[in-house]
Amino acid sequence: MPRLSEVIAALENLWPAERAESWDAVGTVVGEPDQRVGRVLFAVDPVQETVDEAVALGADLLVTHHPLYLRGTTTVAASTFKGRVVHTLIRNDIALHVAHTNADTADPGVSDALAGALGLRVVRPLVPDPSDPDGRRGLGRVCEPDHPLTVRELAVRAAERLPATAQGIRAAGDPDALVRTVAVSGGSGDSLFDHVRAAGVDAFLTADLRHHPASEAMETAARGHRPLALLDAAHWATEWPWCELAAAQLDEISDRHGWDLRVHVSKAVTDPWTAHAASSAARPSPATALPGSAARVPSDSDTSGAPN
Ligand SMILES: [Zn+2]
Numbered sequence: 001m002p003r004l005s006e007v008i009a010a011l012e013n014l015w016p017a018e019r020a021e022s023w024d025a026v027g028t029v030v031g032e033p034d035q036r037v038g039r040v041l042f043a044v045d046p047v048q049e050t051v052d053e054a055v056a057l058g059a060d061l062l063v064t065h066h067p068l069y070l071r072g073t074t075t076v077a078a079s080t081f082k083g084r085v086v087h088t089l090i091r092n093d094i095a096l097h098v099a100h101t102n103a104d105t106a107d108p109g110v111s112d113a114l115a116g117a118l119g120l121r122v123v124r125p126l127v128p129d130p131s132d133p134d135g136r137r138g139l140g141r142v143c144e145p146d147h148p149l150t151v152r153e154l155a156v157r158a159a160e161r162l163p164a165t166a167q168g169i170r171a172a173g174d175p176d177a178l179v180r181t182v183a184v185s186g187g188s189g190d191s192l193f194d195h196v197r198a199a200g201v202d203a204f205l206t207a208d209l210r211h212h213p214a215s216e217a218m219e220t221a222a223r224g225h226r227p228l229a230l231l232d233a234a235h236w237a238t239e240w241p242w243c244e245l246a247a248a249q250l251d252e253i254s255d256r257h258g259w260d261l262r263v264h265v266s267k268a269v270t271d272p273w274t275a276h277a278a279s280s281a282a283r284p285s286p287a288t289a290l291p292g293s294a295a296r297v298p299s300d301s302d303t304s305g306a307p308n
Contacts (some may be wrong), residue, residue, distance in 0.1 A: 002259045004095050005033040007040070007061060010253045011097055014246070019129075019137075020102040025067040030086060031095025037061050040250060042243040043266035044236050046096060048081065050266050051088045057264060061095045063246065065103060065110070065239050068096060103242060105129050107136040108249075110186035113241035115143045117161050118154075118184065118205070126183045127195050140185035140192055140206075142199050148178045151203060151229040158205060158233055162241070165234035165269065166276040170209075172218055173229030179203045186238040193217045196228070204228065207235040236271035 008028055020026040029046075041059040043050040046068040054062045068082055076083040089096055104110045105125075115122050125138025132138070149157065152175040159169045182203040183196050189206025190213040196204045197220065204217075209232040221228035243265045254261040279285075 001036040001038045002254075002257065002261060003033065004031050004035045004037050004061065006257075006259075007037050007250075007261070008033075008095075008097060010250065010257075011063065011099060014249055015099040015102040015106050017102060019105060020100060023070075024101045025070050026098045026100050026102050029068050029096040029098060030089045031061070031097070032093075035060065035093060035095065037095070038260060039262045039264065040247075041264045041266055042247045042250075043268065043270070044239050044243065045270040046085060046098070047270055048085060048088070049268045049270060051085050051094070053266055053268050054094050055088065055092045059094055059264070061097065062089070063097045063099065063250075065098070065100055065242060067098045067100055099246070103246070104186065105137050105139055107132075107134075108245060109137070110239055110242040111139070111141040111184050113245035114184050114186045114205075114238050115141050116245070117241040118143075118158060119161070120145055120182060120184065123181075126185060126192060126199060140183055140189070140195070142201060143182050143184055145179065145182070148180045151175050151177050151179060151231070154179050154182065154203060154205070154229075155231055158231060162233055162237040163269065165237045165271045166273045167232075167234040167237075167271070168276065170232040171229060172214060172232075173203075173227060177202065177227055177229055179229065184238075186242065187235055190214065197221070197224075197226075200226065202227070202229060203231060205231040205233065205238075207233050207238045234271045234273065236269070 017027050037060040039059040040061045041054045041057055042063050044065045046064040076086045078084045078087040120143035122141045122143050124142050126140030126142055128135050128138040151171055151173055155169045155171045179202045181201040183199055183201045185192055185206045188208035190209050247263045247265050251263045
């Protein structure tokens with residue numbers, strides 16, 4: 001069995017810490033460098049549910065995409081949820097290592113795994129990393145389906161192939177429009193609209209799209225006569241495919257070194273949203289509401305002082 005320091009060195013080789021964003025907090029959070037590692041669990045979120053899963057599995061190392069502490073802390077008291085995670089890990093001799101934005105921009109990285117899950121061919125990064133002379137690393141990916149799909153078909157495919165969540169897939173734009181090129185970005189993607197527009201793609205699939213950036217992107221696309229469809233999945237669901245990719249990468253490294261290492265992927269659904277209700281067909285939308293009906297048409301004053 002390898003030592004933790006050897007496994008961490010292999011992970012750092014896949015996702016060097018210096019390639020993380022300056023605001024990020026990646027690397028080893030908990031762990032004794034000399035402890036032996038026989039079992040590794042990959043998960044998106046370092047929450048109690050995945051830590052409990054690691055304990056039940058007998059894992060020695062939990063590797064997560066999201067950081068446990070993004071900012072400094074003055075306590076790891078078990079009365080806080082993060083402190084309890086730290087206590088559970090240490091009491092059970094489980095190390096925690098984080099690969100976040102350094103895994104987003106890696107080649108292959110989070111968006112390659114997302115594209116792979118959706119059966120899309122990766123053409124190039126959406127936002128290339130200027131420090132990569134080969135132009136293969138970067139944020140998001142511009143992709144092509146093997147044959148043009150309608151927006152509706154792409155949404156159904158994403159709903160079928162990404163792990164199931166309460167949210168499912170939301171789409172904006174003409175459902176019958178053809179998608180020949182699509183940008184994908186695992187996790188929150190609404191800061192990438194300028195790059196999406198520059199890429200000239202037919203669709204953008206990501207997570208956490210907020211009202212204002214999405215609305216402005218659609219209006220701008222319409223004004224430029226360059227229609228854009230948006231597909232919004234649950235944040236967790238867009239990043240979970242990376243766990244399978246990362247586990248396969250570590251498995252391959254383990255084989256090469258002749259390590260006695262078992263690599264697992266978390267089955268816990270840690271998307272915070274657990275229920276979804278579609279709007280009732282019996283309740284008319286403002287556009288179809290009859291005069292005097294209960295449906296309320298928003299007035300201009302409703303948008304003043306709206307939070308972003
Ligand atoms: Zn994320």
